[in-house]
């Protein structure tokens with residue numbers, strides 16, 4: 001062998017690997033197969049890296065544990081998980097009913113892409129009960145898309161009742177379960193067919209990795225999701241899969257802290273003279289609170305409140321005065337964030353349902369008393385501008 005060939009073949013993977021706590025991060029497109037007979041034997045082994053290697057398999061099994069699922073598929077973002085799962089089970093001529101409080105990019109996909117492929121899209125108000133929802137289903141309704149609670153204005157849907165009624169009619173249900181992070185609510189145990197989450201949020205937990213998952217129990221749905229990934233070609237990097245697995249280890253601990261701090265801040269806000277209402281399910285009288293108490297084991301750090309003045313300059317003054325709350329989309333990381341929700345409500349069925357400035361907070365892992373001091377800075381600026 002020449003030195004060139006020796007160099008090219010030096011330093012290749014060693015087996016067996018030393019056993020570490022987490023899985024190895026195997027980087028590989030090519031998978032070397034033991035013999036010619038295995039080349040096309042896809043059922044027995046992974047034959048190509050896109051099918052997922054050690055870190056992917058470990059993440060999939062941990063997520064199956066989290067979501068009480070039989071099968072989990074991974075996607076390069078939460079939005080890709082939602083769109084990928086929808087494409088895996090819908091076909092031209094179907095109709096999909098979508099809850100009106102759905103994440104805005106999911107709505108954009110339904111309006112622009114699903115409609116282009118001949119799928120009818122209708123929106124329904126999140127308050128609609130199971131019976132009323134069944135009454136508006138038509139013969140071609142194939143799927144009901146839920147997001148409970150809505151990630152801006154916290155509308156809870158009666159998911160178990162809707163899933164049971166839809167199942168009787170042979171209609172699939174899919175939920176965006178990101179708020180619960182797969183931890184606080186187990187949609188598959190309540191009859192939902194597909195539970196999707198943006199792992200980017202609480203599972204990742206550090207605002208630095210994108211990924212999404214779709215989980216299912218029914219073997220036919222699992223098969224359809226797997227085929228969708230295979231056909232479309234979604235793949236995630238093993239480094240990202242490892243990061244998600246690392247985030248998952250501390251998910252329950254972080255969620256408990258987010259919950260505790262967010263409840264403290266929500267209760268404090270509810271007493272403030274600048275605040276018209278607080279949308280947090282643990283506060284008495286919040287719409288959807290009874291569903292949350294029945295179905296969820298806790299709350300995360302994401303909730304919203306309305307300011308008494310709807311004046312855009314006053315809202316901007318409030319947000320601009322915040323020093324600890326970053327101004328940014330996304331949530332689920334260790335850091336606190338705030339946004340003005342009003343520009344995102346425009347294409348809803350009832351865009352002005354909140355009658356004022358709707359502010360969404362993500363309460364991170366900081367000391368809640370420091371966050372309260374920050375909100376006081378915001379209120380002082382708001383008062384000066386209102």
Ligand SMILES: Cc1ncc(COP(=O)(O)O)c(C=O)c1O
Pocket residue numbers: 077078079080103151176178179198199200201210211212329330331
């Ligand atoms: C409720 C909800 N679902 C899905 C997503 C999409 O996740 P990703 O940013 O990973 O695409 C987001 C992102 O903000 C979200 O808030």
